[in-house]
Amino acid sequence: MRIHSLPTQLINQIAAGEVVERPSSVVKELVENSFDAGAGQITIDIEQGGARLIKIRDDGCGIIKEDLPLALSRHATSKIATLKDLEQVASMGFRGEALPSISSVARLTLISRTQDSDCAWKINADGAEPDFDIQPAPHPAGTTVDVRDLFYNTPARRKFLKAEKTEFAHIETLIKRMALSRFATGFTLSHNQREILNLRPAATDIEQEQRIAGICGSAFIENSVKIDFEASGLKLTGWVGLPTFSRSQQDMQFFYVNNRLIRDKLVSHAVRQAYQDVLFHGRQPVFVLYLTLDHVLVDVNAHPAKLEVRFREGRLVHDFLFSALHRSLADVRPEHSISRQPEPESMPVRPGPDSKSVYSNPYNNPAQRQASLPLHVEEAVKTYALLYPQPEQKQPQSRETPPLGYAIAHLHNIYILSETATGIILVDAHAAHERVIYERLKQQFQTGSVPSQPLLLPVKIKVSSTEADLAEQEHEFFSSLGFELNRSGPETLVLHSTPALLGSTDMDTLIRDVLADISEHGLSPRLQEQSNHILSTIACHGAVRAHRRLSIDEMNALLRDMEKTERAGQCNHGRPTWIELSTRDLDKFFLRGQ
Structure with a gap:
């Protein structure tokens, strides 16, 4: 033709x-x-x-x-x-x-x-x-x-x-x-x-948050961190949800480049990395983020419908986004999440228009808790809040109560019950201790100085020949983690020293798990990402075990460590480490002021 x-x-x-x-x-x-x-x-x-x-x-x-x-x-x-x-x-x-x-x-x-x-x-x-x-x-x-x-x-x-x-x-x-x-x-x-x-047009910060709340829901604003980060000619602003406020789908992820809504694999990867060890597996973070940069540095002509862009310096943008989000999430400490309400004596609880809601949903303000309480824990809180177990223990004298308060009891040898200035806190001791150890191990590993302590008696560990080969091959990596691990036979390893942070734990199982992690994830060239996974495994083994009775001093020491630790609100697997019940919540349980 x-x-x-x-x-x-x-x-x-x-x-x-x-x-x-x-x-x-x-x-x-x-x-x-x-x-x-x-x-x-x-x-x-x-x-x-x-x-x-x-x-x-x-x-x-x-x-x-x-x-x-x-x-x-x-x-x-x-x-x-x-x-x-x-x-x-x-x-x-x-x-x-x-x-x-x-x-x-x-x-x-x-x-x-x-x-x-x-x-x-x-x-x-x-x-x-x-x-x-x-x-x-x-x-x-x-x-x-x-x-x-x-x-x-x-x-x-x-x-x-x-x-x-x-x-x-x-x-x-x-x-x-x-x-x-x-x-x-x-x-x-x-x-x-x-x-x-x-x-309506939203000019002020309050009006903008109201628009966000109207579109994403008020719970998003109440459970989010405001971002304002600038470096290398790039600026990131907006809101990111706390790790405990996540979704099963990616339906509340909004990312704008110079006010243009886009979908970008580089951006998605940077966000996933930032949430890597604070988000529960299978969950999706929520965010409304705005990246501003020189128009020369971004090509918006990469997609017919302009839904995708191409960054001229992709690595710079990726690292900037990761650093901004990683740091913002790390800076969330307990004092930022604890209720800041006046005491009940100065602001009595008055009956609302629907008093029946007290029974159906006593946690009607998501900002005053980190996660919903399971019913059996809720009942335990009610009981212990009245009885205050171990009343003979006196709280340390202090002019100001710390954010996570002072320990009162160890519930079921799992949860720490702590009294704060505005209510009570429940802490999962194992999950919290796991995060504390993990963050310390990361800091020590990054500076190349993981303190090691020798064992009184070397521990012999029976492994497969493949695992023994791997341990021998990665001898330097084990040393950098604080382990002195040598091969003494075709299927035998001997452990002479361990990271000082671990204390007493099942070293046989720990070494096997670390070898399994190395086998699955490998090491170089992306050492940082894989080493964090391995450090997380080590921290999990080193954390205080559930059902081990803690003294008041041990519990208070853990609470103080949590207050100084980045990302202390979640364990290494993304589960919440603590929740709060304010005095107002407790008053509602017992109908005080109704």
């Missing part, structure tokens, strides 16, 4: 295949145009999930009459002019394909007015017109794009649309995500003449 030029409408429809996947794709392109126009308020009206109508109005700068035909022409834009502009794109759109692509698969009407114009101008398009008829129309300053009957002329694509409810759910999710990128912009979203969202 002869080579021939394609019709204009077919060209636009082919382009639309990349840009317009479903109604939410149209909304995304048009709202981004409103962003670029400097809109302070954007109104989105949807009918039948977007299949019948998508109407978006903004109060932006508008388009002059002479430029309206160009706005509906392919590869025409006001946002870039040269290759240099393309290499440092600061706008959301820049290809000039959105409006002509949309008009080729729908009936589009564009109405716009600039601030200094006497009236607005209207233009209609369906992707096929060689010329456009421009008519005057009433309209305030700004732009309205009216898109009707999406895919009316491409019935095969219309058949792929999901149910109305599903398509609108995609639009609602999209608007929420876009609203998180522009706090200064107000958003109104309606479906079938019913208002669904009404988000």
Whole structure:
């Protein structure tokens, strides 16, 4: 067949295949145009999930009459002019394909007015017109794009649309995500003449947190850490959830680069690494994060729908993100999570409008606890809070009660019960001690000085020949961990010394577990990542075992260590190490003030 030029409408429809996947794709392109126009308020009206109508109005700068035909022409834009502009794109759109692509698969009407114009101008398009008829129309300053009957002329694509409810759910999710990128912009979203969202501009920190809470839920703000980190020309701000506030899916992960919502493997890996040893296995962190950097350092022209970007210095960005998040999570200490409420005497608990909620859910404020209490622990707390076991033990005299308080009892030889200035704390002794040992081992290992202590009697360990070969091969690595481990036969190892932090533990099992870790994960070249896993295994073996009775002095020593230890709120496996019950919670148990 002869080579021939394609019709204009077919060209636009082919382009639309990349840009317009479903109604939410149209909304995304048009709202981004409103962003670029400097809109302070954007109104989105949807009918039948977007299949019948998508109407978006903004109060932006508008388009002059002479430029309206160009706005509906392919590869025409006001946002870039040269290759240099393309290499440092600061706008959301820049290809000039959105409006002509949309008009080729729908009936589009564009109405716009600039601030200094006497009236607005209207233009209609369906992707096929060689010329456009421009008519005057009433309209305030700004732009309205009216898109009707999406895919009316491409019935095969219309058949792929999901149910109305599903398509609108995609639009609602999209608007929420876009609203998180522009706090200064107000958003109104309606479906079938019913208002669904009404988000006012958020200028102050409180208003921004209110918008976050309205979209992600109030529990997110109450269980998150605010980030503000800057280095090497990069800036990271936003909120990251505490490790104990996680989800089973990645549905509450929002990452913006220069206010553009993106999905990026490099970013995902940096976040996973930051949460590596504080998040319970199988759980997903939650975050709303904003990375700001020079536009020259990021290529936003890497994906047709602009959902992915390419960083020019990927390693720098990765390490910056990891360092910022890792440090922010490490800096969360008990004093940041303990309730800061006045004592009940100065602020009595008064009955609320629904006193029955005291019985159904006494923990109705997620900010005042680290995790929900199991029922059997809840009952134990009620009992011990009244009886205060071991009353003969006196608390150390101090002008100020430390964040985790002073130990009162060792419940079931597992949990430490501690009294604080604002309530009581329950600590999983093994999990907490495990984290303390782990962090100390990491610090010692990183400085190359893990103290070692000799054993009174060497320990012979029977292993397989493969394990013995591995132990001999990694002799220097074991030495760097504080172990003096030698091979004395084809299937025998002899242990002469251990890390001083471990104390007494089952060395036979510990060495086998460490060998298993090395066998599974290997070592070089990524020594740091794998060594942390091995150090975690060692810490788990060295931590105080459950059901071992602790004295009051031992428990208080552990509480003080926790207060000085990074990431003390979770054990090495991501489980919470402590929870709090405030005096207000205790009053609710016993209906005090009701």
